[in-house]
Amino acid sequence: MIAAHPEEEKMDTLKNKISGNDPYCVLITITMIASATSIGLLFRAISFPEANIVIVYLLSVLITARITRGYVYGIAGSVIATFAFNYFFTKPYYTFSVNDPTYIITFAIMTVTAFITSALTSEAKQNAMEAQEKEAETSALFQLMNRLTDAADMSEIAGITTETISKTINCRAACLCFDENGRPEQSFIQQQSTGKQVRRKVHDASEITDSIEGLRTAFAIGEEFYDWPIYGRETILGILRIPKETAIVMSEPNKRFLRSVIESTALAMDRFRSAQQQQRSREEIEQERYRSNLLRAISHDLRTPLAGIMGTGEVLMDMTCKDDPKYSLVQGIYKDADWLYSLVENILSLTRLRDGKLAIAKQPEAAEEVIGGAVNLMIKRYPKYEIKVRVPEELLIVPMDAKLIEQVLVNLLDNAIKHSPSDSEICVSAVKEENNAVFTVLDSGNGISVSDLPNIFKMFYTARPEEGDSQRGIGLGLTICEAIINAHGGSIEGHNRTDRQGAEFVFKLQMEGSKDGQQK
Amino acid sequence: MVSRNETILIVEDDPQIRNFISYSLKQEGFRYFTASTGQSALSNLVSEKIDLLLLDLGLPDLDGMEIIKRVREWSEMPIIVVSARDQDKEKAEALDSGADDYLTKPFSATELMARIRVAIRHLHREGGNKQQSKAGVGDLMIDFDKHLVYLEEAELHTTPMEYSLLSLFFRNIGKVLTTKYIIKEVYGVGYGPDTQALRTLTASLRRKIEKNPAKPRYILTEIGVGYRLSDE
Structure with a gap:
C-alpha cells in the first residue's frame, strides 16, 4: 500500500x-x-x-x-x-x-x-x-513501478494503476484494458474507495474505440470520464479514465504525474504482453514438435509393415505360376496393401495440408521435369498404359513445390488411369497462358457423371462404378490436389471433355510472384 | 540361378523387409549378410568383405548418415539408401555424403534388383579401367578423348557447358547426382545454390538428345533431389 x-x-x-x-x-x-x-x-x-x-x-x-x-x-x-x-x-x-x-x-x-x-x-x-x-x-511512481513489476496479468496492472492514481489525485479513477486485437474488454476496473475496486460493464465500447482512434489531443472527453489512452509499442493497450469533475480542475503537476503513470503502465503492459506472446509461441513450437513426432511415428509404424507386406507379396507373385490359384490370392494381398499404403500417405498429406502447417517451399522449377517425373512414376506403376506428354518448346519455369505438384499430377493421372480402359489414350500437357502455367490431364474414359461433378473435390467422395467396388477409389486424391493447388495460390477444376468422351482436369499456377514464395 | 561373387550387406531394422530382400538377393545369386542395427552393420563392414551396402536411413540406434560417412572414410563401395517418401532432404544429404542411389519405400524387389545391378556394373567399370575413353547408353555415345557426342551414330553439336554436363552424367551412369553436386562440378565451387541455370542447361541438352523432353529416356529427373543418366 x-x-x-x-x-x-x-x-x-x-x-x-x-x-x-x-x-x-x-x-x-x-x-x-x-x-x-x-x-x-x-x-x-x-x-x-x-x-x-x-x-x-x-x-x-x-x-x-x-x-x-x-x-x-x-x-x-x-x-x-x-x-x-x-x-x-x-x-x-x-x-x-x-x-x-x-x-x-x-x-x-x-x-x-x-x-x-x-x-x-x-x-x-x-x-x-x-x-x-x-x-x-x-516515490509514488517508484512504488507504482515496483508493484507493476510483480503484477501477474493485465487486470492486476490496471488495478494497481487505478489505485495509485485514485490515491494521488483523490478521485475514483478507472482503467479499461484492451485485448490483443486492439478492442476494449467487456468491463473496466474502477476504484470505489480506498482498498476497494469494482468492475463495471462497458456499454459504449465502439464509441470509446472511435473517440480514441480519432484522438488528436492527449485525452478524449466522454460523458462520465476523461479518457487517456495507454499506448504500447505497437497497439493501444488500454485507457485510463479520470472522472469528469476531477479531470476538469486537474492541475499541471497532476497532469504531469498522470502522464508518468500512464507511461509506466504502458511499459508494464507491453512487457506483460510480450512475455505472454513468447510463452505462447514456445507452447506452439512444443505442440508442433509433438505433432510432427506423432505423425512421423504413425507414418513410420504404418509404412514399414506395409512396405514389408508389399515387397513380400511381390516376391511371392514372382515365385508363383500365374495359373496357380495362389497367385491371385497373393495378388489380392499385394493390391490391398498397396491401397492401404496410398490411404496412409494421403491421410498424412491431407493432415499436413489442412492444418496449413505444411510449408510450401516454392522454387522456380521446370514444368517439363515435374511432368516427366510424374509420368515416369505412372509408367512404372501401370506399364500397360500409354501416356502422351506435350510441353512447349520454350522452357516453362514455374515457382512451385515440385514434390507436391508431382503428387497432384500423379493423383490426376492415377484417376485418369482408373477410369479408363487400358488401351485408351491419356494425355498430360502444360502451356503458358498469360501469367499462368496451365497443366491439363485428359483421359478418354467414361468421364464424370453429372451427379458426381459438384462433389469430385469433396473429402472421401468416390464415384460409384457400375462394376461394384472392384476398383475402389480412396476419395482423397482430388481433395489433396485441391488443397495443394490452393496452398500454391492457384486454381483447379475438373469437367468432361467437349471434343469427345472423357474427363479433363486443369490446374493453373502463377508464373510470377516467386519472390513472395521464397521470402516466406 | 546365376552365381555371383559380390557380397551385399542389408541394413534394415524391419524383419519382413529384410526377409524379402534377402530372398530376392538369393534368387539373383548374390551372397549377403544382414544387420538390424547400425552397430552390427559397422562390425559386419569391418569383419566381412562387403561389395555393396543396402542401407535403411531410419535405424533405431545410429543415424544412417553417420554410417555413410564412416564407410566413405575407407571404402568406395556402392551404397544404396532406402528411405521413406517424405525424406527428400535426408535423401539429398545421403547422396551428398557419398551414397550412390536411393529407393523410396515401398519399393518393389524388381526395382531394387535393377538398382543393385546398375551399382555393381558401375563398380566393375570403375574398378576395371578408370581412364575409359568412350561410354554409351542406348543411342547416345560420348568420346571423352575427342570431346564429342554421338546420337544415333551422328555427331551431335553441344556447347562446352552441355558437354561438361553430359560427360559428368556419363562418368556416373545410373547414379543419382544431386543438384548441389552437379552445380559444383559443372559451374565450379563458388557458383552458389542457383538451380535455375542448371535447369535451363538441362532443358537445352534434353532438347538435343531426347525425343520428348518431358518424357526423357536418358536424363531422368529425380524430383527434389537431382538427376540421373538412365542405364537402360
Whole structure:
C-alpha cells in the first residue's frame, strides 16, 4: 500500500492553491495581527519604545507568511499590520489619522519590510512544498513501478494503476484494458474507495474505440470520464479514465504525474504482453514438435509393415505360376496393401495440408521435369498404359513445390488411369497462358457423371462404378490436389471433355510472384 | 540361378523387409549378410568383405548418415539408401555424403534388383579401367578423348557447358547426382545454390538428345533431389 498521509496532505495543498481561500489561513492572519497588537499594547503600558512594537508586527507578518499558504495572506498581513499600528499606536490613538507626519515614513518602511519579508518567506515555503510534492510524486511512481513489476496479468496492472492514481489525485479513477486485437474488454476496473475496486460493464465500447482512434489531443472527453489512452509499442493497450469533475480542475503537476503513470503502465503492459506472446509461441513450437513426432511415428509404424507386406507379396507373385490359384490370392494381398499404403500417405498429406502447417517451399522449377517425373512414376506403376506428354518448346519455369505438384499430377493421372480402359489414350500437357502455367490431364474414359461433378473435390467422395467396388477409389486424391493447388495460390477444376468422351482436369499456377514464395 | 561373387550387406531394422530382400538377393545369386542395427552393420563392414551396402536411413540406434560417412572414410563401395517418401532432404544429404542411389519405400524387389545391378556394373567399370575413353547408353555415345557426342551414330553439336554436363552424367551412369553436386562440378565451387541455370542447361541438352523432353529416356529427373543418366 502507498503511504497515505503525505499524499493526502499534498492533495490538500494542491486544492488550496486552486481555491486560494481558506478560513484557517484568514484566522491565522487575524490571530497573528491581534497577538502583535496585544503585545504592542502591553509594551506601550510598560513604556517600551515604539520601534519594538514595529518589530513585533514585522514578526507577526513573517509568522503569518510562514504558516499560511501562498502570497496573499503575507501581503494582506503586512498591510493590515501597518494599519493596526497606525490605529492603535500613533497619536491620536484609535484613529487612522496621524499627528506626526514622520510616521508616514515609518508606515512606508514597515509596509515594505513586511512585504519583502512575507514574500521571501512565502517563496521559500513554496519551494519547499514543491520539492516535497515532487518527492512524493517520485516515490509514488517508484512504488507504482515496483508493484507493476510483480503484477501477474493485465487486470492486476490496471488495478494497481487505478489505485495509485485514485490515491494521488483523490478521485475514483478507472482503467479499461484492451485485448490483443486492439478492442476494449467487456468491463473496466474502477476504484470505489480506498482498498476497494469494482468492475463495471462497458456499454459504449465502439464509441470509446472511435473517440480514441480519432484522438488528436492527449485525452478524449466522454460523458462520465476523461479518457487517456495507454499506448504500447505497437497497439493501444488500454485507457485510463479520470472522472469528469476531477479531470476538469486537474492541475499541471497532476497532469504531469498522470502522464508518468500512464507511461509506466504502458511499459508494464507491453512487457506483460510480450512475455505472454513468447510463452505462447514456445507452447506452439512444443505442440508442433509433438505433432510432427506423432505423425512421423504413425507414418513410420504404418509404412514399414506395409512396405514389408508389399515387397513380400511381390516376391511371392514372382515365385508363383500365374495359373496357380495362389497367385491371385497373393495378388489380392499385394493390391490391398498397396491401397492401404496410398490411404496412409494421403491421410498424412491431407493432415499436413489442412492444418496449413505444411510449408510450401516454392522454387522456380521446370514444368517439363515435374511432368516427366510424374509420368515416369505412372509408367512404372501401370506399364500397360500409354501416356502422351506435350510441353512447349520454350522452357516453362514455374515457382512451385515440385514434390507436391508431382503428387497432384500423379493423383490426376492415377484417376485418369482408373477410369479408363487400358488401351485408351491419356494425355498430360502444360502451356503458358498469360501469367499462368496451365497443366491439363485428359483421359478418354467414361468421364464424370453429372451427379458426381459438384462433389469430385469433396473429402472421401468416390464415384460409384457400375462394376461394384472392384476398383475402389480412396476419395482423397482430388481433395489433396485441391488443397495443394490452393496452398500454391492457384486454381483447379475438373469437367468432361467437349471434343469427345472423357474427363479433363486443369490446374493453373502463377508464373510470377516467386519472390513472395521464397521470402516466406 | 546365376552365381555371383559380390557380397551385399542389408541394413534394415524391419524383419519382413529384410526377409524379402534377402530372398530376392538369393534368387539373383548374390551372397549377403544382414544387420538390424547400425552397430552390427559397422562390425559386419569391418569383419566381412562387403561389395555393396543396402542401407535403411531410419535405424533405431545410429543415424544412417553417420554410417555413410564412416564407410566413405575407407571404402568406395556402392551404397544404396532406402528411405521413406517424405525424406527428400535426408535423401539429398545421403547422396551428398557419398551414397550412390536411393529407393523410396515401398519399393518393389524388381526395382531394387535393377538398382543393385546398375551399382555393381558401375563398380566393375570403375574398378576395371578408370581412364575409359568412350561410354554409351542406348543411342547416345560420348568420346571423352575427342570431346564429342554421338546420337544415333551422328555427331551431335553441344556447347562446352552441355558437354561438361553430359560427360559428368556419363562418368556416373545410373547414379543419382544431386543438384548441389552437379552445380559444383559443372559451374565450379563458388557458383552458389542457383538451380535455375542448371535447369535451363538441362532443358537445352534434353532438347538435343531426347525425343520428348518431358518424357526423357536418358536424363531422368529425380524430383527434389537431382538427376540421373538412365542405364537402360
